Amino acid sequence: MKKISLTVNGKLYQVEVEEDMRLLDLLRDKLGFTGVKEGCSEGECGACSVIMDGKLVTSCLIMAFQAEGKEIITIEGLQKEDGTLHPIQQAFLEEGAVQCGFCTPAMVLAAKALLDKNPHPTDEEIKEGISGNLCRCTGYAKIVSSVKKAAEYLNKGGK
Amino acid sequence: MSFNVIGKSVIRVDGLAKVTGKAVYPQDIYMDGMLYGKTLRSTVPHAYFTLDTSKAEKIEGVVRIFTAKDVPGHNAHGVLFKDHEVFCAQKVRRIGDPLAFVVATSEKIAQKAVEAIEVKYEELPAVFDPVEAMKDEIKVHDGTSNIIYHYKLRKGNIEEGFAKSHVVVENVYKTSMVDHAFLQPEAGIAYVEEDGTIVVCAATQYPHFDQLEIAEAMGVPAEKVKVINPAVGGAFGGREDITLQIHLAIAAVATGGPVKAVYSREESFVAHSKRHPEIIKIKTGADKEGKLLALEAEIIADTGAYASWAINVTRKSGIHVTGPYVIPNVKVDAYAVYTNNPFCGAMRGFGATQVPIATEQQMDMLAEKLGISPVEIRLKNAFTKGSETANGQILTESVPLITCIKKVADALEMA
Structure with a gap:
């Protein structure tokens, strides 16, 4: 021990x-x-x-x-104490990027790790940013669009 | 008229719990005093076996080891045929068959005890090729033919159809076994309520049927079994058969519970079903203009050691092998066959996924021979409203296939 x-x-x-x-x-x-x-x-x-x-x-x-x-x-x-979701969580919900949800927590964190360093990622950079995280349900398209939307929210100073 | 949901983008009900990490999957349930279970599985595909659990039982922290003799009711389960054993009694039929379930005070001890169980195998010749298996020289299940289903479809007269055909293409296609690889490995927890009700909490696609299977294996009425289905981390057909549900129920009743088990990825691969690999022998004929005149197909679906949904899957393959095309003369024979391979069952498409690999390549080859485009040959034969399928169904509702093909072709600029 x-x-x-x-x-x-x-x-x-x-x-x-x-x-x-x-x-x-x-x-x-x-x-x-x-x-x-x-x-x-x-x-x-x-x-x-x-x-x-x-x-x-x-x-x-x-x-x-x-x-x-x-x-x-x-x-x-990630969620604030008053219940406000992090913009990435909000974007995942709105874009329908959540299905079975088992990959979701880590996928949201992968997006955070990416956006913290690169606030304006291209589609390619987003795909690379989540490349270590497998999802079997969504086919990734909605996850990529969520990360783009989250970047917009964050660049506007949070939603 | 306005609707609350139709035509609107709606946030899914469990979305919030899932983006915040609060959704509860079975492995996320921790109960006071819970014990841990681990399954011992066969490492050979076809054999008689004996077990010696004496060394494993002596390991400190091992509470009990369950085998076939500990199943209180029927030692059998299965969605269509009761051909799975809860624990194999004498014989294993595939790699990964469950032999014993060790319950211990920690997962680590349970694993150590699984490794300490001595298994002696008396190996039997095994059959892995479904075409060989159809000869019934090696039987996977005693007293039963390996051919467990024959779907037969006859429409018109294929001899006439092929005789009139200007082009005929004949080939054999093989599809591979596929795993669902859902992201959440099987997990569950079981306990007994004060009134004796057995509660099994596991991610499943089929809770009401699991309840019946658990009740039959436990030898109790169905109302004494409660199945709780928490968040399910993907399934795609792979959670339609029993995996750990009955093992957990037996262990919870015998030990007083709660008992939890979580499969590793490796165990998950051997524990649940696969997509049926199929051998598709197919002959397709068309006239000069590219109108289909005849199709003959033989499909052999390898269901592995257990039937699971083989009947329904194979039937669906037999129906869908025509593709979405009008064909006046059709002959199909589809067989589901036992082998000593991993067992196959439901997986996305349920038999309809395998056959287009054959059907659509045939269409491309016919088009090539006729010097017309792959789009044209499909437009000439596609189902429309009012078409009759080879098995006699009249399509009376929306059939927008031609619209779809045209839109795709326009998008591809190949029309």
Whole structure:
């Protein structure tokens, strides 16, 4: 067992973790962030993606102890306390980019990681930005249009 | 007239829960004192087997190991034929058949115990080619022919149709097995309510039927079984058959529950059905103008070790193999066949997805032989309102295929 501290969605946590525990298990089983999904356990599907120190990472390939001192953002950290959705979440809803929803939390975070760095992405850049995240329902078209719409909202100063 | 929904873009009811990460899929359910289950599955395609669970039982944290003898009611399930066993009793028929379900205090211990169960196989010759399987030299299920269904379609007289044809094209097409690969691997949790009602919470496409299958395997009336279907992370046909529902119910009743199980991606691949691969032998004839005169097809659908929806899927292939075209003379024989391959069932299109690979390539080849465009040959034969399909259905409602083909052709600038 090892004691680590990390920030999740702006809140500091001090937790004991086992050596073989993945960041994914820590977030889901120990801290209750079940918006983080496990789809393949080998970094292929992207459903477990979270933002760690500004970068999109697959939490199934990161050991919990590696998150020591890191700042993590999960889907649970995007909605404001008053219930206002993040513009990306709003755009996903409006564009119909959500079907079964299992890829959605990570897909929204992939869009956030992209738009935080590149506020005016081209279609190609959007496709590249979400290329680590698989979706089996939508065919991606509506996800791409959501990210474009979200960029417009963000560039107008949020919706 | 104005409508609330028709003609409007409506936000889906579960959209908010899904974009905020609050939607609950079965793996997201955590209950106090819950135990974890792991399935032991066969690693060979056709064999008699024996199990020795004694070492696994001694591992600290293992609560119980369930096998065929622990099924209280019928050790069988299946959407059309009850040809699946809840746990194989003596014989496995494919790689991935369930042999035992270990329940332990943690997932890790359950996994360790699964690996500690000793399985002795006495391997049997297996059959993987559906054409071979049709000879019935190796039987997948004792006492039953491997040919479990024959769909027969006859319309007009194909000999006359081909005799009158100016061009005839004949080929064999093969389609491959496909997995749904829905993003949420199978997961579930089961517990027993105070009045003895068994509750199984699992992502399924078929909760009312799951209830009956669980009740029959548990030997209880259906009203003593409750199936809760939380958010389903994709399915595409792959959640129409039982996977972990009955295992969880047995474990919850025997241990007092709650018992949870989550499949890995790898286990998900072997646990659920696939799209039927088909061998499609097809002969198509048309006159000088490109009007179809005759079609003859033989379709062999490999359903693997279990029937699942093979009958309906194969029938649908047999009907749709004409494509959306008027053909006066048609002869189709479609067969569903058991093999020792992974079992096949429902998947998007349900038999209608495989056959266009053959039908439409035939159309292109006929057009090429006649020196007309692929668009023209389709426009000459497409169903319209009032057309009769080969199986005798008169299409009385909207049939906008020609409009669609023309629009696509215009868009492609090839009309």
